[in-house]
Amino acid sequence: MSNGLLTKIASLFAISDEKAMWRVRMEDDAEAFAQLVSRWQPAIHGLCTRMLGDAHRGEDVAQEAFVRLYSRRELYQPSARFSTYLWRIAINLCYDELRRVKRRKETSIYNELGEAIIELEGFVAHDEEPRVVLEAQESAEQVKEALLQLPEIYRTVLVLRHYENLKFREIAEVLEIPEGTVKSRMTEAMSQLALLLKPKLSADLKFKTSANL
């Protein structure tokens, strides 16, 4: 009897995503929604930031994804995996944002200033040597620029596989394409990145070789 009681108490605090979303849909359960946001915000924020190459926009779009999740809660089907549903919402919003940015060709000085401040804060927040931090930031910037040069369909697959650690089969479900297509896009993404990052890769190899002399 006590085991059953403890299980019931535990179920109050750790329900599955699907059950939580069901409660959101059927009962407008705010606590269940808060749990979903808490669990998924970091991953969705990471996806949006890497797809858009911009931390501010990434955060905005990630928040928009949860707003949309809530506002369209009646559309959620319990047979679908919650994660697949949420990834799809976030990716579609990223695509919308990329199209919007392309149309406006927006380069607000506040965006550039905001990003510069974030980079500066990142610089001073570290305890490591400034030179090490600067090199790390340069590497990150090169990777970001290279990713932004990839076509969106390749970038999506790469971000989901490499950074968010989804399996190819899961990515296929999210994007509603065959698994073989996912792997082909990933192959193409990796090959294009190898070319885009080539000068940096070669420079690293030369540095390591000369350091060993």
Added chain:
Amino acid sequence: MKHPAKEDLVSLLYEELPSDTQSELKAHLQNCAECQAQMTEWQQVQGKLRAWSVPRPASRSVPLPRLASWAAAALFMICVGFAVGRFTGPTVDAETIRASLEPQLRQALAQELNAAREADRRQVITMLTDIEEQRMADYTQLRKDLETVAVIADEKLTHTERVLRQANLFAQGPSR
């Protein structure tokens, strides 16, 4: 030599192949410089990709330590209630205890969420107020600067006019 499809190589790179296929591919890589070079290149790309880490945003939901403390408090109250009921009055079933505690827990969680939302809202309002104040200060300064320029320009024009009048008088010469 028959090379594996690149899609299989990328599956191997991300460890998504069944173990028998994986062994076959690894055996091929040991004997094929071309495929090994491809794998090495992609492994370097993987290494580079790790350079870009995205800091996780500050969570806006109820912080876990608070939730944990509420959970611990709820568990303690349930255990106390259970023990008291067991040794004193008639037995009370678990459902009744849960039902009686649930509204209080829900209310407490809702209050925490509202407090967090209110704090966020106040922070946004403060930021917007600061931006507006800065904008007004910039506008006021700009207006002052423009007025100064206008005054200086006016003085210069008046001076120039005076000089021109004097030059004109000299040019006409003294009248007899």
